[in-house]
Amino acid sequence: MTEDKKTNEMIRVFKALSDPVRIEVIRMLSCKEMCARKLLEGLQISQSTLSYHMKILTESELILAQKKQTRIHYSINKSGFDNLHSFLKNLTAKKADCIFNDKNSGCKKKNN
Amino acid sequence: MTEDKKTNEMIRVFKALSDPVRIEVIRMLSCKEMCARKLLEGLQISQSTLSYHMKILTESELILAQKKQTRIHYSINKSGFDNLHSFLKNLTAKKADCIFNDKNSGCKKKNN
DNA sequence: TTTAAACATTGACATATTTCAATGTTTCGA
DNA sequence: TCGAAACATTGAAATATGTCAATGTTTAAA
Numbered sequence: 001m002t003e004d005k006k007t008n009e010m011i012r013v014f015k016a017l018s019d020p021v022r023i024e025v026i027r028m029l030s031c032k033e034m035c036a037r038k039l040l041e042g043l044q045i046s047q048s049t050l051s052y053h054m055k056i057l058t059e060s061e062l063i064l065a066q067k068k069q070t071r072i073h074y075s076i077n078k079s080g081f082d083n084l085h086s087f088l089k090n091l092t093a094k095k096a097d098c099i100f101n102d103k104n105s106g107c108k109k110k111n112n
Numbered sequence: 113m114t115e116d117k118k119t120n121e122m123i124r125v126f127k128a129l130s131d132p133v134r135i136e137v138i139r140m141l142s143c144k145e146m147c148a149r150k151l152l153e154g155l156q157i158s159q160s161t162l163s164y165h166m167k168i169l170t171e172s173e174l175i176l177a178q179k180k181q182t183r184i185h186y187s188i189n190k191s192g193f194d195n196l197h198s199f200l201k202n203l204t205a206k207k208a209d210c211i212f213n214d215k216n217s218g219c220k221k222k223n224n
Numbered sequence: 225t226t227t228a229a230a231c232a233t234t235g236a237c238a239t240a241t242t243t244c245a246a247t248g249t250t251t252c253g254a
Numbered sequence: 255t256c257g258a259a260a261c262a263t264t265g266a267a268a269t270a271t272g273t274c275a276a277t278g279t280t281t282a283a284a
Contacts, residue, residue, distance in 0.1 A: 046245080161274070
């Protein structure tokens with residue numbers, strides 16, 4: 001399954017969204033941008049675990065990290081979510097250049 | 113991280129989308145609905161592996177399976193993708209009832 | 225009834241993911 | 255300069271995921 005770069009990026013995004021902690025972090029940040037310490041208060045996980053999750057979220061480009069003195073302010077990366085939406089739209093869109101469009105590509109055997 | 117039922121369903125959807133084989137299957141089915149044997153022709157995996165992936169895709173409700181004689185016709189489940197789109201829209205939408213909206217919930221210390 | 229086609233299930237294995245405690249790094253304030 | 259706050263990294267362990275060969279099940283055709 002050798003996929004193109006864009007697809008691999010999106011698979012990384014889907015993996016990032018495949019965890020309840022990270023979904024909860026996105027919910028919190030959709031409400032208000034905040035630093036890791038504040039996020040940690042609302043979650044039942046250790047500091048190192050949160051750091052691990054934030055790395056996955058920022059590397060997927062769904063979340064932005066901005067350093068401010070000793071803290072890091074995390075926020076939703078709108079363009080990351082925009083990319084996700086357009087990828088999904090395109091994924092299931094009917095394409096003109098479908099390689100299975102020829103008549104003999106079906107599964108059902110001909111009855112004639 | 114105890115999440116609601118809807119969120120758990122969506123995490124299952126994101127997991128389903130987190131694999132290159134399954135993305136490729138969705139691409140093929142977006143082009144044309146087809147049975148497993150036909151899907152297998154376009155993929156470099158074993159039959160049992162495809163069966164495993166199809167189970168994940170159908171259980172996530174992204175793909176529909178319809179039995180026809182000895183074959184199973186797979187197709188895109190539009191309502192599954194619609195649910196995904198609305199979940200994503202809602203996930204990052206600004207909510208009125210944000211619990212972090214009070215002024216003392218920030219990370220930055222006050223300077224007064 | 226026997227055979228074969230189409231797909232599912234099982235068991236075994238390799239790899240990936242998630243978690244935490246412990247420790248490292250950077251920055252600010254005393 | 256020293257200590258503490260905020261976050262990252264590492265190492266170890268448990269669990270989840272993806273893969274295949276072998277085998278099971280169902281259905282239709284011979």
